[in-house]
Amino acid sequence: MGRAEMVVGPSEKAVAVVAYHLNDAINWWDDVNRSLDWQNRIFHVLAVLYGVVAVVALVQLIRIQMRVPEYGWTTQKVVHFLNFFVNGVRSLVFTFRRDVQKLHPEIVQHIMLDMPSLAFFTTYALLVLFWAEIYYQARAVSTDGLRPSFFTINGVVYAIQIILWLIMWWKPIRVLVILSKMFFAGVSLFAALGFLLYGGRLFLMLQRFPVESRGRRKKLQEVGYVTTICFSCFLIRCVMMCFNAIDKAADLDVLDHPILNLIYYLLVEILPSSLVLFILRKLPPKRGITQYHPIH
Numbered sequence: 001m002g003r004a005e006m007v008v009g010p011s012e013k014a015v016a017v018v019a020y021h022l023n024d025a026i027n028w029w030d031d032v033n034r035s036l037d038w039q040n041r042i043f044h045v046l047a048v049l050y051g052v053v054a055v056v057a058l059v060q061l062i063r064i065q066m067r068v069p070e071y072g073w074t075t076q077k078v079v080h081f082l083n084f085f086v087n088g089v090r091s092l093v094f095t096f097r098r099d100v101q102k103l104h105p106e107i108v109q110h111i112m113l114d115m116p117s118l119a120f121f122t123t124y125a126l127l128v129l130f131w132a133e134i135y136y137q138a139r140a141v142s143t144d145g146l147r148p149s150f151f152t153i154n155g156v157v158y159a160i161q162i163i164l165w166l167i168m169w170w171k172p173i174r175v176l177v178i179l180s181k182m183f184f185a186g187v188s189l190f191a192a193l194g195f196l197l198y199g200g201r202l203f204l205m206l207q208r209f210p211v212e213s214r215g216r217r218k219k220l221q222e223v224g225y226v227t228t229i230c231f232s233c234f235l236i237r238c239v240m241m242c243f244n245a246i247d248k249a250a251d252l253d254v255l256d257h258p259i260l261n262l263i264y265y266l267l268v269e270i271l272p273s274s275l276v277l278f279i280l281r282k283l284p285p286k287r288g289i290t291q292y293h294p295i296h
Contacts, residue, residue, distance in 0.1 A: 033256050042258035047094035049270050054087035056277055067283045075130045082123035083273055089116045101255055107169040113253055121191055122154055124230055128194040135202045157187055181245035185238045192234035199227030225279055233272040240264055
């Protein structure tokens, strides 16, 4: 019996230590979530990070405008402007996060938290459009239907979301909130598949170009990195929005889940936006830009 205790004892002690540390970690998570000071600190950190990304996007937009003032609102300029808008609004929302939570009617809170997500979708859907145009033009296929499709898809997405907001305003029930979040999850999955489809096609097409092609390697890396980053971020957003819809413990729209907010927004917006801005930091040449697509 004594020998059995000698064998089992250390194992039980190890289990107890692990359980103690796990319990301690859970308590720390709960303590941070319930702490007003930690909530404010984390929301202010998010506000600063979003603010930095917004400033970088604005500076990049100004630099592009100064480099090629003869062009109008090109795809590249619109992407940077939308990045500035999305991150700027997010920064303001998290700066005044506690005040946003007090807004009435409650639908105003949903609009303030969800509108940047719609604009984020439009920003990166525009990048998918740009790649689709390059891909089809390289294959001598007409691109006349791409831009109307882009505007139609965005119009439908915004219209459905506005209808959901209006219904939620008229009758704010839990089922509608869940439906709205699941709709966002579906939109995010659609965006992820768009990047996988056209980013993947463009990547494979560039791989077939001659090795000595100028800028081939750099463009190949650019498309590969951006495709991977954006596909991953929209897929994570889709999964998280599903959990957000069905599990109150994963609710992102409440004040007492600051750590979850930090992890979520870092992964699906701040980090992807920062990496994409860095990868696409190169300014266009001043003259002879055949690959520079203005947006009309």
